[in-house]
Amino acid sequence: MSKLDNALCEIYHMDEIAEREQWLNHIHSLIKLVITVCFITVTVSFSKYDLAGVLRMGVYPIVVFIFGELSFRSALKRLKVILPVVCLIGVFNPFFDRQPIMEIGGIMVTAGVVSMLTLMVKGIYSVFASYLLIATTSIEKICYALRLLHVPAVIVTQILLAYRYISLLLEEASRMMQAYSLRAPNQKGVHFKVWGSLVGQLLLKSIDRANEVYESMLLRGYQGEFPYAAKGFFRVRDCVYLGVWFVIFFCLRVMI
Amino acid sequence: MNPIQISMEHVTYSYEKSCPILKDITFKANKHECIGLIGANGVGKSTLLKLMVGLNTGYEGQICIEGIPVVKENFPKTREKIGYVFQDADSQLFMSRVYDDLAFAPRNYKLPEPEVEKRVRKALEMVHIEHLKDKQIYKMSGGEKKLASIATILTMMPDVILLDEPSIALDPKNRRTLIHVLNQLNPLKIIASHDLDMILDTCSRVILLSDGKIIRDGDGKEILSDRELLEAHGLELPLCMQGIPD
Ligand SMILES: Nc1ncnc2c1ncn2[C@@H]1O[C@H](COP(=O)(O)OP(=O)(O)O)[C@@H](O)[C@H]1O
Ligand SMILES: [Mg+2]
Numbered sequence: 457m458s459k460l461d462n463a464l465c466e467i468y469h470m471d472e473i474a475e476r477e478q479w480l481n482h483i484h485s486l487i488k489l490v491i492t493v494c495f496i497t498v499t500v501s502f503s504k505y506d507l508a509g510v511l512r513m514g515v516y517p518i519v520v521f522i523f524g525e526l527s528f529r530s531a532l533k534r535l536k537v538i539l540p541v542v543c544l545i546g547v548f549n550p551f552f553d554r555q556p557i558m559e560i561g562g563i564m565v566t567a568g569v570v571s572m573l574t575l576m577v578k579g580i581y582s583v584f585a586s587y588l589l590i591a592t593t594s595i596e597k598i599c600y601a602l603r604l605l606h607v608p609a610v611i612v613t614q615i616l617l618a619y620r621y622i623s624l625l626l627e628e629a630s631r632m633m634q635a636y637s638l639r640a641p642n643q644k645g646v647h648f649k650v651w652g653s654l655v656g657q658l659l660l661k662s663i664d665r666a667n668e669v670y671e672s673m674l675l676r677g678y679q680g681e682f683p684y685a686a687k688g689f690f691r692v693r694d695c696v697y698l699g700v701w702f703v704i705f706f707c708l709r710v711m712i
Numbered sequence: 713m714n715p716i717q718i719s720m721e722h723v724t725y726s727y728e729k730s731c732p733i734l735k736d737i738t739f740k741a742n743k744h745e746c747i748g749l750i751g752a753n754g755v756g757k758s759t760l761l762k763l764m765v766g767l768n769t770g771y772e773g774q775i776c777i778e779g780i781p782v783v784k785e786n787f788p789k790t791r792e793k794i795g796y797v798f799q800d801a802d803s804q805l806f807m808s809r810v811y812d813d814l815a816f817a818p819r820n821y822k823l824p825e826p827e828v829e830k831r832v833r834k835a836l837e838m839v840h841i842e843h844l845k846d847k848q849i850y851k852m853s854g855g856e857k858k859l860a861s862i863a864t865i866l867t868m869m870p871d872v873i874l875l876d877e878p879s880i881a882l883d884p885k886n887r888r889t890l891i892h893v894l895n896q897l898n899p900l901k902i903i904a905s906h907d908l909d910m911i912l913d914t915c916s917r918v919i920l921l922s923d924g925k926i927i928r929d930g931d932g933k934e935i936l937s938d939r940e941l942l943e944a945h946g947l948e949l950p951l952c953m954q955g956i957p958d
Binding site: 468471472475594595596620623624627665668669671672673674676677678679683 | 788791804815817820868
């Protein structure tokens, strides 16, 4: 399978796990969105030397991974591109901030190292929290929650369509690559001379396709506001879930 | 009395000014008819269908749906009456699950959720794909997608159904299912296709397009068995009429 097909499979697969019959997936999307935002805010709010405090926040991703019956390994696999980037954020801190603050086994640990680690952990946690939201909530439901928070319809619809169009783009690209590789069997990858025309074709084709999808939406009564299945009610279990996490976050941040 | 649902009068249309694709098209379509729109590739069958739903604008002449002129101000009203099935099912189906795609139109028209559900169930029943209700769209075969894309417009309960090359890329079994489904649908249907066998099995009236004009408009069997007429306009007799030599 080519890289493109892999990427497509990943998107489809995310769609699929977000649609599982699992209690976490049935929690109201707004609740999950709020908890995620809350978690990220609290995590980021720790001071830059409070490594222990930030580490404690790991309770949330761990618990959700376990109770959501999500595979940690496949999460790592999917996030393998983004995680290293996140880890790079604080990489220069040790050079700037050389003040020693403690000694572990005879090795001096500088403040810079601590703040680098803290930043990394904050970044990694935030990425995981977002991943957990996406893995338990379909894109339509996330967009619905955003609408409940009064994010303008234009922006939310953009997000939703961008998500859909990415898969159209990948499908188109994958078809073109197959057609190309069948006619250039000895070529590894794409010869640079045809990049231009392939990309141009891809662009035109996906514009056509996107346009047709948009037309088909218009013909079915679309008028700028995406119709979400109105699942307006919060149930007791939603509120309990929200409450429990609020209490835990509060304790982790303030009490301990 | 036969109420007229679609009327076109002296319609001329061109993508580029210099060469009109459709020239002086005039015809009327009545309730419950099934009309086959035939012609060689590129004569403008799809263009004609798109004119009726207002995807192509800027035509000369007049197009009316149930007496309402197809112009921009009326689009919300006219489009509600028409279901348009795209040639490519992938353009029609853009949600992740079949159910959500079928519910797209009724939810847009602000129907209450129980009614939406009822319509979705009925539409699935009409095209015999109840078992695909919760299926992920990318996992479906070409034939299933086609039937699902027809179902997506049935939830609108349209008075008119326009289909662009519905039988293209279907295997014989799926094609038979499609014909069966089409024959059971009650609203006015206009089917653009060069699959004359399917047209013969579904349509009682046929309009033959060539060179941007209506060459013939009349009884399906009669036109489809006229070898000379068809061959003069780049088509061939339906296979079942070609007679198998023994
Ligand atoms: N968007 C467009 N811009 C310019 N020309 C077009 C466009 N779409 C179709 N055409 C031209 O209009 C003619 C009729 O196309 P179409 O209606 O798709 O034919 P059919 O469906 O009968 O095969 C073709 O010659 C085609 O090249
Ligand atoms: Mg066509």
